[in-house]
Amino acid sequence: MPHLPGGGAQQIVALRELLEAVLANDGLMTATVTDGGGQERSLGDALKPLSSAGFVQRTDRDHVEVTDEAQAWLESADDAALLAIFHRHIRYMGEVLDVLQNGPHSMRDLMEAAHHQYDLAWTTLDQARRRVTWLSCMGAAEYRTATLVEITERGKALLAGLVLDGPPSVELLASQPLDRKDPPPAIADLLAGLTPTTLAVRHSVLGYVPRGSGESDIVQALQALVNAASPSTTKADLQAFAERQFRVSEASFGPTLTTLTKSGFIEQTALNVFEPTPAARAWLETVDPLDLALMMHTRYLFVLEIIPMLREYDRAPDLARAAVEYYGLKRPDVGGVRTRLQILKAAGLIVERANARYQATPLGERVASEFLLQAPRDEVESSGRNEPDLSGEPDQPSAIRLARDIGRDLVAAGTDSDNPTRLEETTVRAFQFLGFESRHVGGGGKTDVLATVENTDLKPVRIIVDAKSARSGSVNEGAVSFDTLREHQTQHRADHVVLIGPGFDSGRIRTRAEQNDVSLITTVELARDLARHAGTPLSAHYYLGLITGKDDDRRELEARGPPPSVERTCWLRSSLCLRRKRATQTR
Structure with a gap:
């Protein structure tokens, strides 16, 4: 709620003079004007209290103009028109009069009504005082005692012309064209x-x-x-x-x-x-x-x-x-x-x-x-209940279900060597789920996936990810060019390099990865972290512990949340895992 220099009783006078100064200076923001307190200042500075009150609007970077509704008030000097502008643009203005209809209120009473009835969580009485000041200038409210404010007959007449909380809807069909250009x-x-x-x-x-x-x-x-x-x-x-x-x-x-x-x-x-x-x-x-x-x-x-x-x-x-x-x-x-x-x-x-x-x-x-919208959670879960669950697993919240789906795709894509881009694209989805800014790059001479996350100092950390599928379930040294990974790291100015695959030979590939500061992550490990995140969400920067390859960072990540349960991780392995689980349960 605006408060203009010049004292409480002079708010309407100061407002009128300020709007007339806008008209006299053609709205030039750098023009010098005298405010209600007699101080010279720029027009733009003087107008700051009115920025969202509905009296002025910008026409370009350096100019403003008086709105049509404010111009109508200037010409009529009608308090009802002034109150209507405030009521239309500022919450809890006309509603103050409605509260006062129930009897005299103190400022604290008005502040508590603002909080409980209108979700305005003020911590001081200032905003309530400002509203009462303007209503007093209009003759709509007055102090009955030194601390209690009541509505006047004038205020009751003004209140009768307002619609509190607005109509149920505004008819827009007649005046709103539906034509629109296609997006670029x-x-x-x-x-x-x-x-x-x-x-x-x-x-x-x-x-x-x-x-x-x-x-x-x-x-x-x-x-x-x-x-x-x-x-x-x-x-x-x-x-x-x-x-x-x-x-x-x-x-x-x-x-x-x-x-x-x-x-x-x-x-x-x-x-x-x-x-x-x-x-x-x-x-x-x-x-x-x-x-x-x-x-x-x-x-x-x-x-x-x-x-x-x-x-x-x-x-x-x-x-x-x-x-x-x-x-x-x-x-x-x-x-x-x-x-x-x-x-x-x-x-x-x-x-x-x-x-x-x-x-x-x-x-x-x-x-x-x-355009495609995200389905509300109740629709997702109800649609899931209408479909038979062929896995035999219980219905799960949507975040866990999404982690499960991406995890299954990761494990399956890891051995789908006939379609290598499948693992690349699924890796993008996995990092996005963990909160990384992630996109698929691909193509000759480029990294497969580029991911970015802010560290605890809010500085961006860049990661390049190379995704290698292997039908055998294990990526060997011959499938990886560490020289190319270094080139990609330089090209993208990346802080970390990650190699993702279904598994890795126990020989030279692990040694060379360590020598070249390349982190090895299996699809099962990444899927397990998706399940962990679905059950206990963490800020994305914690998952740098998965990226750095350092044991201390990994232990810190694991300490942040409990490991995913057997029920959540069983689907990470294969249908054999599910059969083993069921066999264990029947013993």
């Missing part, structure tokens, strides 16, 4: 590559995106950062831009860079050199927020999935809890959900029908029906 080929390729497995292993946390002091929204901020990296940039230059444009500190730039790379917006092409990915370049050309939303859907959990979920949950806190219950997020992330909602709203896929309450648009319904 680079983004369409990402969408075409989605599978139920890749959807389930997307990132859950969006990460840090700087937005200055509220001058930029999430779409504008991402566009500015990606554009700054085009056609290419050094890490130092990108950091300087972020500091200049968004006042990002040196400590905050690392998380910013991680978000940009993790989101698929930029990629490293040389030492400390970055450039936009093909998909990001395509988005820069269209400048369409819908293309941004589609890109984010390919990288993060619970993006387009929000659209059908709005039929049951229309507020960020409820959606955050639903994301945990139905889509596998580890904790309710209200801030992350709000960022997703901002992107979907900018793309025209949802609309805010009331204060922080959303519904899908016809375009949103269409997009959600055209």
Whole structure:
């Protein structure tokens, strides 16, 4: 809730003078104005308290304009119009009057009502005081005693003109066109590559995106950062831009860079050199927020999935809890959900029908029906119960089931030497499940798989993976070129090299792998770690203990979670394992 200089009783006067200054200076953000307290400052600085209140909107980087609804209030000087603007854009404004209808309240009473009825977890009385100050300026509320506030007759009349919590839905069919352009080929390729497995292993946390002091929204901020990296940039230059444009500190730039790379917006092409990915370049050309939303859907959990979920949950806190219950997020992330909602709203896929309450648009319904979405957990589990379980194993939670499926594919692909890319692609899925940023490279002169993970210092660690299948179940020395692995490591500036296969001869291959700092991981070992992760999820950096090949690192990883049970690991070996287990049970 904004609070303008000049004192509580002068809030409306200060607001009017500030909006008139916008008009007088054609919205130039660098123009000098005098605020309500008599201090000279830039127009942009003076407008910061109003950044999300519905009175001004940006037209370009250096200019703003008064919104139509604010212009109508300026012309009418009607308190009802002013209250309607606040009520439409700021939560718990008109609702304060509704609470006061039940009798006089103290500021603490109003703060507790905000928490229990509207999920506003304030820790001080400041926000409640600010709302009462504005309502007092409108004559809608007044102090009955030194500590108790009550609604006035004027306030009751103003409240009668508001819709609390918004209508059940807003009719959008008549005015919303359904025509939309197909996404650019680079983004369409990402969408075409989605599978139920890749959807389930997307990132859950969006990460840090700087937005200055509220001058930029999430779409504008991402566009500015990606554009700054085009056609290419050094890490130092990108950091300087972020500091200049968004006042990002040196400590905050690392998380910013991680978000940009993790989101698929930029990629490293040389030492400390970055450039936009093909998909990001395509988005820069269209400048369409819908293309941004589609890109984010390919990288993060619970993006387009929000659209059908709005039929049951229309507020960020409820959606955050639903994301945990139905889509596998580890904790309710209200801030992350709000960022997703901002992107979907900018793309025209949802609309805010009331204060922080959303519904899908016809375009949103269409997009959600055209592209592959992750199935909610209750649908996955109910569909699993409708199908006979041919393995004889009990029904399991979806994460364990997914680990089981990838593990089976790993073990089978390890001996499928007629189809070597099968093991490469399954290895990508396995590392993605463990939380690595992983992609299939393949082809002549290139590594099979490139995986990246942040260590405990939030620095990226690169791993190249060579996947070798062997019909015999054991990879011998002749199948591996350690010189080529060293070349791949140099080419990709990798920190670690991993060789994955169904098993490895006990002779020279193990000795040469140790001499060349190459970690050997069998498909059964990797599958066992998938089962461990499904039962006891860990942060991805812990699985560097699997990569380094050091016994101490491996022991630390194993100490972080219990080993997978016999029931979870039996499927890693073969059908013979299952038969042996059943034979043991019958004795």
